[in-house]
Amino acid sequence: MLRTSECNSEQNVNADGYRLITNENKPPDIKYSKENSWVAGVQMFVSFLLAGFGMVAASLLLDLVQHWDVFKQVSEVYILVPALLGLKGNLEMTLASRLSTNAHLGHLETSLGTLIIGNLCLIQCQAILVGFLAAMAAVAMGWIPYGEFDIHHALLLCASSVLTASFASLVLGLIMIGVIVISRKLYINPDNIATPIAASLGDLTTLALLSWIASLLYSSIGTSVILPSIIIIVGASLVPVCGYIAWKNKFTKQALDEGWVPVVSAMVISSAGGLILDYTVSKYKGVAVFQLVINGIGGNMVAVHASRLSTSLHTGQKENSVLGKTTKLLLLMVIPGQLIFLYTIGYLRAGHTSLTPVFILVYMSAALLQVFLLLSISHYMVLWMWKLGMDPDNSAIPYLTALGDLLGTAFLGAAFIVLDVIGDKDSDLGD
Template sequence: MNIVRNRKEKKTEPLRTSINSKMVEQEGENDDEEFRGPYSETAAPADTCALLNGIDTKADQVQFSRSPETIWTTAIQMFIPFLLAGFGMVAASLLLDKVQHWPVYRNISEVYILVPALLGLKGNLEMTLASRLSTHANLGHLDSHKEKLSLTIGNIALILCQAIVVGLLASVAAVLFGWIPHGEINFRHAILLCASSVITAFCASFVLGVVMVGVILFSRHFNINPDNVATPIAASLGDLTTLALLSYFASLFYQIRDDIHYSWLLYFFIIVGISLVPLWAYIASQNEYTRQVLFSGWSPVICAMIISSAGGLILDFTVSEYKGVAVFQLVINGIGGNLVAVQASRISTELHRKGRLGELPNNMQVCIGPFDAFCSSKKTSHTGTAKMLMLMVVPGHLIFSYAISYLQAGHTSFTFIFMVVYLSAALLQVFLLLYIAQLLTLSMWKSGVDPDNSAIPYLTALGDLIGTMFLGIAFHLLYTIGDGDSDVGD
């Protein structure tokens, strides 16, 4: 029997060697044209593995293989969620245009600083959750019912823990940034901001976290790459949900802050929110994947919150000067963050599939120029996706801008000059973000940092800062050349 076994092993060894060499030759090819599914590495030698093990069943091949995802399939999967996300951002923009006239926004200007910071939570937490779970789905970690339940509970607890802490820090940052122009801190305003921020962050993160888990499991079930659909849907729901909750709670607390019978509720929400942090942290620590993020994932979300708060300071200034900025701020920032999150999520998934943390694949380099990030497939395998995402910018902004115009929202006339200046700012923003995404994601991976947990918070926060800054410059330029509307500072 040993002689027969040895002969079989000798016969299969050349076949195994030739297969491995062929896989090495094919690795890295056509990365720009197709994106392999979660079982791509085992799908290629499926027939051979069956032959080597004496198995000749098509059922196993179906289980472990998935059709290549062409660039057009990717485009379709991205564009539909992109449109849904865009209309969600339009709805949030219309809401911001409405609530900016509420008493709480007029009398407590620090609320404007909270808006980008809390809306940035979808990039810091929900979109990071979507990217992290998309990678788990593509690696097959969600196929087991036990692992699926453990990952779901652990990730929900993780984002609730982070949401409360970051929400509290965002309110503190808003108070400090609000102190800069005025030179004083109003304690009553600070308590209102803290209570509003904590309860908004908690409620929004719970709702959006549950939705994200459902979307990724749904995508996995129907053989759709969750990297393409999860982050846009997080963006579509995140802005509207968070802004609605923030406006509602801030307005409610503004009305009851002077009522002795109800003003204690502000302190109650702050104390209860903080006291629940250890519970969510304990639950998150029970899962091996979320345990790592719990101890190492704080610096990205806190730094991103500070960056977004700086964008909020710019928003506070520009809204006071140009009322038309409010309705476009969420659209330009949302689209930029949406597109760059898709790119970062896809790059991160490929890095997990092709190499170990700290080692870059042969077809990917950290130090590349802007031209290489969009045109040279030899130095990066995601140039096709980058170009496709850039092509979505102008049609997307045109659709969403004219939707705003049709609904007669905002304080801006849609002239030809306005659209040229506005679209130029949007294109430049997305161009910079996609290039930074390539550099940042690969740099993190090479440094031993998982980009699924760290890249998207920085990128979406930079998108908020760059988008708000470019939008303010665009409106200033329009008023300088005489194309602005007459309601400046009204």
């Protein structure tokens, strides 16, 4: 987000110690400031449904590709899945939150071109580096348990991760910019819809790219290291160029300065979720099709919560309670949203688990607990960052969506263990 001295804004501090930012060029924002709760609820729920069906499609894809040779022979690819899919929280959702705040402050009307260039270069720089670090983490986590290092597997993981992260971030970044601009023109609050739309396309696009690229590189494994090496070198050369452009841009300089710790930390947290996924998928095949849904819905809800709360702080408003109106609306959406996606998966006879009443009860308990914890953590984290002088638009969402991946994968694994213990299992459905 902008430093106030760089955007002709005045910064004040109110009686509660919160920063109040005003902008002389800000257009009237009555439609946002007097937003009706029901209107907000409809906007969020519709965008969640779109996001959810995108995640269901990604879940079906993961259920399919887990049988591909590259996933069977190079199981470390599973570790990349949460880390790379988490980029939508690290980068695209953060971009959406940042641009939503810019929309409320009126900067889209005055500096759209500068915003686009700076933000695209910023997320490209971050994506390539995070993709490389995620691959290194996957290599290390795959090597440590067995003590065996395979250079071909390492190059495959690194090239697949870097190329997937770079291309997915470019495409999704352009889409996010379009969504924010259009929603502004239609007087729709971008805080309500931008982050779920990022997720609706992010999971499916990223997983499809990762699976396709990894499969192509796997076909040449053991015969040539030239192609993956070229991909890595080209990616590495783009980092300083994009980083310099983002650093010179007044809209992204602060994000470049303070955004690395959250992005890298989120990658580590998501990779820990990848370890859990690698273990649970090997033991319970039914986990794969539900993992992206529970993680995605939790991540979407906490991203919307953080984006709205951050915007309210930037515009001089604040929510006093953990159970504010946004939190209550989001919690109310969990049950109908999850049921719609569960029965969609069941109708398609996807996965390896039938939807018994006991399964639904255990699964919904895990989903509700995950979302409640995420929203509670989000409230305190955003306020804490704001009081420390950090911009939550740059820092909060990566942590929160990564925690969503970790908690969702862990709770889902625990749910399958509970179901296994009580005898509610059906491993042949979908075979």
